[in-house]
Amino acid sequence: MPKLWNETIEAHRRAVRDAILDAAWVLVAEHGLTSVRMSRIAEETGIGRATLYKYFPDVEAILIAWHERHVADHLERLVELRDRVGDAGERLEAVLEAYALICHRREHRGTEQVAALVHRGEPAARAQRQLIGLFRDLLTEVAETGVVRDDVAPDELASYCLHALAAAGSLPSEAAVRRLVAVTLDGLRPPH
């Protein structure tokens, strides 16, 4: 087959896959994890049940794929903020704030069941390592500008950031999240 045709098939498969993930997510958000069936997902996506099973074996696999895509989107957004042109300190602040807001919105979406399902296993661990790596690289770069302390290794500071910002999950407002980001950033500054 010509290359173009293969690409078209690939794009089509990706579009169907995305539509399945979106449909499953909408159904889970509306009706809860346990009441969503494969047949309902096929119907909502506008495909046959047999086609759906060519993509995924069960609802759990769909939700895990949804979460992987969701995490990949978040990582992409954070990488984009990190790699922007401009002052390293400002980029650090932008990444910290974006991550804190992700934590904040996650806890407010009321999807604890799904979280318990997807926050284990290798994909989740890999995403966590990528996140740590992203923070570590940025902190290493920023440390050279003197904006960030150099008496603690960047990977230890990265772990501090990720844990501290996770507090955003239990904060009541985005204003409180921004205060948390300011406090966390002050911990990163060179000591007086």
Add this chain to the structure above:
Amino acid sequence: MPKLWNETIEAHRRAVRDAILDAAWVLVAEHGLTSVRMSRIAEETGIGRATLYKYFPDVEAILIAWHERHVADHLERLVELRDRVGDAGERLEAVLEAYALICHRREHRGTEQVAALVHRGEPAARAQRQLIGLFRDLLTEVAETGVVRDDVAPDELASYCLHALAAAGSLPSEAAVRRLVAVTLDGLRPPH
């Protein structure tokens, strides 16, 4: 019955209960959660099986009680450090370091199964609230001395501390834990 007699019985019951918790914990640490039976716990404690069942219905209940006692001991230790005579800033540092070391040792004990069992439900949630309360009270007190920032509310700072210090669980050494405490403390100081 005279009061003294009641107190003696109460003390005896408490001693038996403590011995059961200790025995169960030793067995779980040695053999793993799933291979520990009630009969083995009774044997290790030096009591009959029937007596054991008067105290606890199953292994899970014993481990939950063990964890409650364990958490209560930790809280007591933190309260004791908080209430010492002396400089408020130093007491804050002592409490932060003690809590970080608790997190550090917890993750290094290899008791993930037990953690999954006990870190849910009302007693765990109550302990978490007590911990937040302890940090908040101390931060409120210290804020008055000017050692801690007053542009963020003490309960938000308490949540920041607890989350940031939980990073101690994945740190490789106590030296790294002390660096984490220093970074976390710097986040609490009045901004330059």
